[in-house]
Amino acid sequence: MALIVQKYGGTSVGSTERIKNVARRVAKWKAQGHDVVVVVSAMSGETNRLIALAKDIQEYPDPRELDVVVSTGEQVTIGLLAMALKAIGLDARSYCGWQVKMTTDSAHTKARIQSIDDGAMRADLAEGRVVIVAGFQGVDEQGNITTLGRGGSDTSAVALAAALKADECQIYTDVDGVYTTDPRVVPEARRLKTITFEEMIEMASLGSKVLQIRSVEFAGKYKVRLRVLSSFEDEGEGTLITFEEDESMEKAVVAGIAFDRNEARINVKGVPDRPGIAYQILGPIADANIEVDMIIQNVGENGTTDFSFTVPRGEYQKTLDILREVQTHIGAAKLEGDDKVAKVSIVGVGMRSHCGVASTMFRTLAEEGINIQLITTSEIKVSVLIDEKYLELAVRVLHKAFGLDQAATV
Ligand code: ADP
Ligand code: ASP
Ligand code: MG
Numbered sequence: 001m002a003l004i005v006q007k008y009g010g011t012s013v014g015s016t017e018r019i020k021n022v023a024r025r026v027a028k029w030k031a032q033g034h035d036v037v038v039v040v041s042a043m044s045g046e047t048n049r050l051i052a053l054a055k056d057i058q059e060y061p062d063p064r065e066l067d068v069v070v071s072t073g074e075q076v077t078i079g080l081l082a083m084a085l086k087a088i089g090l091d092a093r094s095y096c097g098w099q100v101k102m103t104t105d106s107a108h109t110k111a112r113i114q115s116i117d118d119g120a121m122r123a124d125l126a127e128g129r130v131v132i133v134a135g136f137q138g139v140d141e142q143g144n145i146t147t148l149g150r151g152g153s154d155t156s157a158v159a160l161a162a163a164l165k166a167d168e169c170q171i172y173t174d175v176d177g178v179y180t181t182d183p184r185v186v187p188e189a190r191r192l193k194t195i196t197f198e199e200m201i202e203m204a205s206l207g208s209k210v211l212q213i214r215s216v217e218f219a220g221k222y223k224v225r226l227r228v229l230s231s232f233e234d235e236g237e238g239t240l241i242t243f244e245e246d247e248s249m250e251k252a253v254v255a256g257i258a259f260d261r262n263e264a265r266i267n268v269k270g271v272p273d274r275p276g277i278a279y280q281i282l283g284p285i286a287d288a289n290i291e292v293d294m295i296i297q298n299v300g301e302n303g304t305t306d307f308s309f310t311v312p313r314g315e316y317q318k319t320l321d322i323l324r325e326v327q328t329h330i331g332a333a334k335l336e337g338d339d340k341v342a343k344v345s346i347v348g349v350g351m352r353s354h355c356g357v358a359s360t361m362f363r364t365l366a367e368e369g370i371n372i373q374l375i376t377t378s379e380i381k382v383s384v385l386i387d388e389k390y391l392e393l394a395v396r397v398l399h400k401a402f403g404l405d406q407a408a409t410v
Contacts, residue, residue, distance in 0.1 A: 002167035003035045003125070007135060007157035010044035011174040012231035013077050016084075022231065023084035025172075026130055030090060037121060037131045037164065039157040040081055042073025047136075047150070063108035067137075067147045071097070074134035074153070081132050092130040095120070097137035097145070102156065104138035104146045111138055111146035112214070113155065116163035133160060154215035162222035169219070169226050170238075171211065176230035177239035178203070178210055180404040181257040186396055188405040192255065194242045199255045199347050202381050206345040207260030216241070253350035253357055254402040259395055260343045261388060263293065264316035265373060268307040268323065270333025273300030280330050281307055284322050290315045294343070294376045294385060304333070308374060310385060313339050341373060342391040345383040346398060358382045364401040370394055 006029070008022050022038075029036050041047075050070045054061040061069075078094035085092035100121065104111035121131045135153025138146045148155050154171055161169035178200065179189040195203070197220050204213040210228060219226040219241060229238030271277055282292055295309040311319045316339040327335050351357050358375075361382055365372060370393065374385040386394055399405060 001033045001035070003037070003164060004029060005037045005039065005157050005161040005164065005166045005169045007039040007153055007169070007171050008041065008231055009153065009171075009173045010041045010046070012172055013040050013042075013081070014044040016080065018231075019077065019080050020084050020087075022081060022172075023088055023090075025231065026085060027088055027090055030130065035125045037125070037133065037160060037166070038081065039133050039135045039153055039160060040074060040077040041135050041153040043077060046073040046076075064144055067108045067145050071134070071137040071145050071147055074136050078132045078134045082130075085130055085132075090130055091128060092132055093124050094132040094134070096134045097156070098139035098143070100133055102133075102138040102159070104140055104148070106140040106142070106144065106146065108144075108146055110149040111140065113138060113148070113159045113218075116159060118163050121160075121164065148214070149212065151209055151212035152214070154212040155218060158215040158218040158222075158224050158226060161224045161226075162218060167225065169224050171215075171226070171228045172231035173210065173228060174230070174232065175210065175228075176233055176236050177228050178208075178241075178256070180255070181395055181399055182208065182210075182259070185259075185392055186257075186399050186405075188399065190404065190406050192239050193237070194240045195255060196349055197241055197243050198380060199349055200241050202345070202347040202378075203256050203258045206258035206347065206381065206383065207262070207343065208256070208258045252348060252403065253354045254346045254348040254404065255350070256347050257395055257398055257402075257404070258345045258347060259391060260345075261391065262313050263310045263341050263343050263385065264313045264319075264337060264339035265308060265310050265341045265385060266316075266319055266323065266335070266337040268327070268332050268335055270304045271307050272331055273303055273305040277305075277330065278307070281323070281326060282309070284326055285311070285319055288318065288322055290319055290322075294374045294383065296374050310341070310343070310374065340388045341385050342388040343383050343385050344391065344394050344398065345381050346402065347381045349380050351380050351382075360401060361398060364397050365394060368393060368397055 082092040082094040103115045124131045135156040177191040181189045183189040200216050226241040227238050293310045298306045370390045372384045376383045
């Protein structure tokens with residue numbers, strides 16, 4: 001008998017029929033003698049609908065009140081799933097984040113989980129009940145409702161699995177595992193049987209939304225056995241996130257390709273080339289809580305240099321406004337940018353021991369006439385910034401070039 005934490009995402013609970021389907025799946029695990037804790041998201045589209053309501057009232061919704069509004073989506077699904085389980089003869093009890101209680105810091109809309117009280121859950125499990133917990137939400141020390149950022153139910157599930165020392169955390173979604181890239185963009189993408197924790201961290205942070213990055217971080221920190229599976233298929237082992245590279249693992253240099261449309265590029269041209277200039281440009285942006293991603297400073301010529309970086313697309317105008325003030329102050333010649341750019345990244349632990357991976361990437365893009373605007377690298381990834389209109393083409397040709405297509409590996 002094992003203790004399993006299962007998480008079902010929005011599409012998997014998108015209708016009452018699907019919620020009944022989840023109940024049947026949970027019942028199967030119970031019938032095998034396992035203890036089950038279920039985390040659910042809001043029904044698909046619901047969180048977006050709630051955010052739109054809030055924005056209709058306030059252009060920049062008050063973060064505390066926004067959390068009060070958006071957390072309601074998950075409250076509906078936990079209640080419905082508990083009913084669906086009772087309807088098929090199982091005992092179940094639902095809990096909101098504040099009831100569990102899932103304590104977070106007070107950073108509304110992007111709160112971090114600090115502690116989980118497992119008392120009530122353990123008592124229910126001992127009574128043979130299925131425990132159902134609302135994903136995405138928590139409560140801070142003052143009793144305010146908080147949420148964990150988009151996709152946060154993944155993190156709720158992994159954190160619960162860590163707190164309960166569960167045998168496995170299963171993330172059920174609308175694809176049957178982690179693929180070499182988003183299968184909705186590249187139909188030839190392949191499901192990976194395993195992916196290393198390090199690769200999964202990179203994939204998630206570089207835009208693959210199949211797992212929220214914080215859930216992967218949690219899994220790493222507490223060594224939670226984490227698996228991604230389909231909620232629509234009965235068979236299938238999904239993808240296991242592994243912590244060690246073992247012999248049976250697929251030995252590709254590039255494990256996967258991630259991409260992110262949430263990018264905007266800013267260029268500050270003709271900046272005086274002197275110590276402290278990066279700080280003068282990026283300091284005010286950091287002070288405004290804007291996260292800078294890729295950064296490039298050119299080698300100076302004739303006492304001036306160019307400075308380029310990317311910010312989340314939603315922060316583009318705000319960043320330009322801040323820089324207009326900085327521009328006069330530092331004496332930069334020109335300020336320009338583009339918010340129709342995207343980042344494509346190749347990820348793989350195999351890159352450590354192979355050279356020429358980046359050049360294959362650059363050659364492949366060049367052959368398609370795709371211009372690279374910025375490049376960043378780390379030990380196990382190479383990212384390039386390109387015009388958004390070439391994003392899908394870039395992902396497809398890179399997928400093929402690195403032998404990730406189904407056909408290439410059969
Ligand atoms: P859920 O609502 O279940 O949390 P998400 O929409 O958040 O589901 O995540 C699943 C989606 O992630 C898939 O439908 C797929 O389009 C997308 N995705 C992006 N990259 C990948 C990848 N490498 N492997 C699998 N799915 C991916
Ligand atoms: N419902 C939340 C969202 O749409 C959390 C989640 O689905 O993980 O972002
Ligand atoms: Mg998700």
